[in-house]
Amino acid sequence: MKNGIQFLVVVTATLAGALANAGVASTSIPLDQDAGSVEFRATGRPSAIKIVGKGKGPMGSLVLSGSELTGVARFELSSLETGIEMRDRHMKEKYLEVQKYPEATLELRSLHLPEGLKDGSSLTQVPFTANLALHGKEKPVTGVADLQLKDGKILLSASFGIRIADYGIALPKFAGITMADEVQISVQSSGGPVNHAPRKPASHFTLHSTLSGCGGRT
Amino acid sequence: MVRHNYPNCTSCHVSNTGGGVLTQYGRELSAALLSHWGSESTTESTTAGRAEGDFAYGLIELPKSVDAMLSYRGVYAYVNTPFVQRGQYTYMQGDLEAAYHTPWLFFDATLGLRSGREGGLVSRRHYAGLQATEELSFRLGRFFPGFGINTADHLIPTKSNLGWDESREQESYNLEAAWIGEQYNLIATADFGRPDASEPNPNANHETGGGITGSRSFADHHKVGASYFYGDGSSTRRHLFGPWAILGFTPNFYLLSEWDLRREEAKSAGSSATWGGMNYQKLGYELTQGLHVYATQDYSRLDFKDPTSIKNSFGLGAQLFPRPHFELNFQWQKLKTVALSEDYTDLAWLMLNIYI
Numbered sequence: 001m002k003n004g005i006q007f008l009v010v011v012t013a014t015l016a017g018a019l020a021n022a023g024v025a026s027t028s029i030p031l032d033q034d035a036g037s038v039e040f041r042a043t044g045r046p047s048a049i050k051i052v053g054k055g056k057g058p059m060g061s062l063v064l065s066g067s068e069l070t071g072v073a074r075f076e077l078s079s080l081e082t083g084i085e086m087r088d089r090h091m092k093e094k095y096l097e098v099q100k101y102p103e104a105t106l107e108l109r110s111l112h113l114p115e116g117l118k119d120g121s122s123l124t125q126v127p128f129t130a131n132l133a134l135h136g137k138e139k140p141v142t143g144v145a146d147l148q149l150k151d152g153k154i155l156l157s158a159s160f161g162i163r164i165a166d167y168g169i170a171l172p173k174f175a176g177i178t179m180a181d182e183v184q185i186s187v188q189s190s191g192g193p194v195n196h197a198p199r200k201p202a203s204h205f206t207l208h209s210t211l212s213g214c215g216g217r218t
Numbered sequence: 219m220v221r222h223n224y225p226n227c228t229s230c231h232v233s234n235t236g237g238g239v240l241t242q243y244g245r246e247l248s249a250a251l252l253s254h255w256g257s258e259s260t261t262e263s264t265t266a267g268r269a270e271g272d273f274a275y276g277l278i279e280l281p282k283s284v285d286a287m288l289s290y291r292g293v294y295a296y297v298n299t300p301f302v303q304r305g306q307y308t309y310m311q312g313d314l315e316a317a318y319h320t321p322w323l324f325f326d327a328t329l330g331l332r333s334g335r336e337g338g339l340v341s342r343r344h345y346a347g348l349q350a351t352e353e354l355s356f357r358l359g360r361f362f363p364g365f366g367i368n369t370a371d372h373l374i375p376t377k378s379n380l381g382w383d384e385s386r387e388q389e390s391y392n393l394e395a396a397w398i399g400e401q402y403n404l405i406a407t408a409d410f411g412r413p414d415a416s417e418p419n420p421n422a423n424h425e426t427g428g429g430i431t432g433s434r435s436f437a438d439h440h441k442v443g444a445s446y447f448y449g450d451g452s453s454t455r456r457h458l459f460g461p462w463a464i465l466g467f468t469p470n471f472y473l474l475s476e477w478d479l480r481r482e483e484a485k486s487a488g489s490s491a492t493w494g495g496m497n498y499q500k501l502g503y504e505l506t507q508g509l510h511v512y513a514t515q516d517y518s519r520l521d522f523k524d525p526t527s528i529k530n531s532f533g534l535g536a537q538l539f540p541r542p543h544f545e546l547n548f549q550w551q552k553l554k555t556v557a558l559s560e561d562y563t564d565l566a567w568l569m570l571n572i573y574i
Contacts, residue, residue, distance in 0.1 A: 047243075048400040050223040050438065052438060086246070175241070177243050
């Protein structure tokens with residue numbers, strides 16, 4: 001079973017435009033919550049039960065300084081839905097405690113982009129570091145990202161792993177099913193063409209959480 | 219349930235191949251995802267810690283290591299053929315099934331009333347198993363070998379023509395090894411037939427052999443697989459194989475599809491092998507939670523060289539899960555059995571399934 005969180009960020013045309021324009025010291029890339037989404041993926045055991053939840057897009061902005069991409073993305077945890085109302089209530093009220101901790105924040109500390117990126121370029125396994133604040137706790141995370149520049153847009157996909165216990169979240173259990181401690185999250189964002197005036201980028205976060213756990217057969 | 223991201227039967231059922239007694243999680247899903255009314259009633263939402271979907275409505279509290287289910291199924295069928303026009307209610311089956319499980323071992327057994335004139339008690343399924351790891355388990359006992367899609371529609375050709383008709387108590391004694399993973403499932407079965415039943419017995423499947431069925435789930439809502447089975451009966455040997463798929467195009471729109479080929483040869487000297495095939499499709503749409511409409515198509519030709527072996531049907535149906543524990547299923551079919559007539563006849567049935 002795949003462990004870890006996938007943080008998939010598709011960065012918009014503004015970033016691409018910044019790369020195309022020499023001499024721009026720092027470029028802000030606002031994230032458009034309305035155009036984005038968040039998705040998480042979890043696995044409960046036994047029976048390899050898959051749970052996929054979706055929520056609103058993240059808010060915040062990324063910043064491109066030279067070849068370094070940083071920034072902060074905030075996500076409304078209460079917007080998460082898994083398709084089962086009962087499960088959503090448990091997740092948000094009992095485990096994430098959204099009434100006390102309504103947002104998760106991902107602070108991208110460092111993602112280095114090579115120079116000379118142009119339309120059609122793609123990169124894989126670009127390492128990055130970030131801090132994730134969740135459920136009142138903040139932990140560093142590291143991961144890798146894939147980046148593609150195509151048709152004036154930049155698609156950035158990143159993944160990293162967390163253990164929910166590290167964030168003080170109780171291991172979810174329900175009706176004989178135990179969720180795993182490890183969670184997979186992916187985030188997506190997209191935007192407009194490189195060769196035009198920079199536009200407000202759309203953002204699309206997908207959180208995939210994969211939980212593996214223990215528990216006897218039910 | 220594949221359409222709801224539950225590709226494995228064990229999400230809801232004790233058995234690796236599905237059907238039968240529900241787990242506690244399965245009961246919760248029955249209320250939350252399947253039922254039209256009562257979805258708000260869950261174990262944690264009720265003050266007494268009991269939910270409508272619980273065993274016996276929660277009036278009898280089971281230990282966490284026990285799952286149980288009391289089920290009843292009956293059908294009213296109307297047949298309109300050139301030879302008979304008749305409507306009749308039939309008791310199909312009624313069983314109490316209980317499963318006991320520890321982290322390493324599990325046991326399951328049913329006890330019910332036999333349908334038909336024969337009457338009496340019958341235990342259709344009983345087995346013991348070892349849960350070696352989270353994914354790997356073994357079980358030994360009486361149950362249907364894993365093959366194709368396990369559906370309660372036992373009259374479809376991919377069940378009745380293959381000798382796996384639960385209305386005829388055709389469960390056999392098997393040793394099964396099952397790998398139930400996140401994406402992949404693999405179930406291998408050694409079939410020992412019915413050493414407990416004397417031959418000839420129309421209610422017993424004496425065939426021995428074995429089979430394997432594998433599947434892969436993908437894109438969260440789909441599962442495809444293929445199955446193979448070899449059977450050695452008293453007068454014939456057969457090979458069965460074919461693909462199957464459970465596709466959840468959307469959480470509401472789904473398809474069950476199975477295609478099987480059969481190669482059968484008589485054990486008598488000088489006989490040649492016969493090739494035949496069958497398929498079953500069910501295309502369904504959930505109009506609102508708990509209410510489904512569907513179309514079915516099935517076809518069988520047990521001997522490709524013999525056109526009189528053709529059976530063909532198509533139909534429309536509706537399925538309602540009004541509240542936890544209840545299912546109503548209505549279907550109208552046009553059916554042609556070439557050996558009897560070239561004309562299509564009508565078959566309509568209304569099934570009631572109660573599982574407490």
